[in-house]
Amino acid sequence: MLKAINITKSYDGKLALKIVTFEVAKGEIFCLLGQNGAGKTTTINIFLGFIKMDNGQAFIGDKEVGIDETSHLTAYIPETVQLYGNLSGVENLDFFSRLAGFSYSTSELETFLNKTGLQSEAHQRRLSTYSKGMRQKVGIAIALAKNAAVIFMDEPTSGLDPKATSEFTKICKELAEMGKVIFMATHDIFNAVELATTIGIMKEGSLVQQIKSSDIDAGQLNQLYLETI
Numbered sequence: 001m002l003k004a005i006n007i008t009k010s011y012d013g014k015l016a017l018k019i020v021t022f023e024v025a026k027g028e029i030f031c032l033l034g035q036n037g038a039g040k041t042t043t044i045n046i047f048l049g050f051i052k053m054d055n056g057q058a059f060i061g062d063k064e065v066g067i068d069e070t071s072h073l074t075a076y077i078p079e080t081v082q083l084y085g086n087l088s089g090v091e092n093l094d095f096f097s098r099l100a101g102f103s104y105s106t107s108e109l110e111t112f113l114n115k116t117g118l119q120s121e122a123h124q125r126r127l128s129t130y131s132k133g134m135r136q137k138v139g140i141a142i143a144l145a146k147n148a149a150v151i152f153m154d155e156p157t158s159g160l161d162p163k164a165t166s167e168f169t170k171i172c173k174e175l176a177e178m179g180k181v182i183f184m185a186t187h188d189i190f191n192a193v194e195l196a197t198t199i200g201i202m203k204e205g206s207l208v209q210q211i212k213s214s215d216i217d218a219g220q221l222n223q224l225y226l227e228t229i
């Protein structure tokens with residue numbers, strides 16, 4: 001579903017990605033680990049079309065990024081989901097769904113919010129009163145409403161408390177069971193083992209490890225990470 005073939009990217013002559021190649025199948029959760037500056041966000045931004053690669057090819061399904069229209073296939077959950085503070089959860093979801101070309105009834109919008117586990121009492125409340133975890137849930141609801149096949153996430157659990165992280169992990173697994181692909185940059189090794197089907201480790205612009213999470217436990221991954229980076 002997601003394929004990167006020999007992608008390179010440099011900023012001001014400095015290589016940020018040095019030939020990155022990987023594949024992620026439908027229903028998989030790929031967690032990308034690596035130190036600050038390793039190239040995780042750059043990889044995500046290329047797939048989202050926010051920046052252009054220098055060389056290589058990126059595919060989402062059979063669509064080629066930068067050649068075909070791919071924005072309708074993707075959703076993006078950054079560390080802090082940007083929403084309108086003076087609109088409610090339902091109104092934000094309605095606004096961003098319409099932006100993506102979808103028009104839903106209030107009860108349909110509430111069904112998307114319910115799927116993410118956002119309490120019903122919060123649906124009509126202004127976003128400015130939401131916790132970070134609740135904002136992330138609205139972000140996921142937007143991805144569902146958009147019917148995105150691939151959801152890119154950049155450090156989505158950063159700053160979430162353990163309960164909110166656990167809820168977020170559960171929702172991600174449900175999304176994968178629905179056949180979505182999740183591609184996540186994270187610094188949370190323990191959450192990556194719990195969540196991912198495949199874990200990648202990036203170092204200085206190269207994807208130097210790809211490990212099936214079923215082949216490793218958290219302690220082993222922590223050790224491998226420290227030996228790798």
Ligand SMILES: Nc1ncnc2c1ncn2[C@@H]1O[C@H](COP(=O)(O)OP(=O)(O)OP(=O)(O)O)[C@@H](O)[C@H]1O
Pocket residue numbers: 011012016034035036037038039040041042043185
């Ligand atoms: N817009 C930019 N202009 C110049 N250099 C950039 C730009 N964006 C990223 N870089 C550089 O590219 C390299 C990869 O950065 P990137 O943000 O992809 O890393 P990362 O793994 O996501 O890091 P972090 O964990 O801190 O988010 C770094 O050396 C960074 O300084």
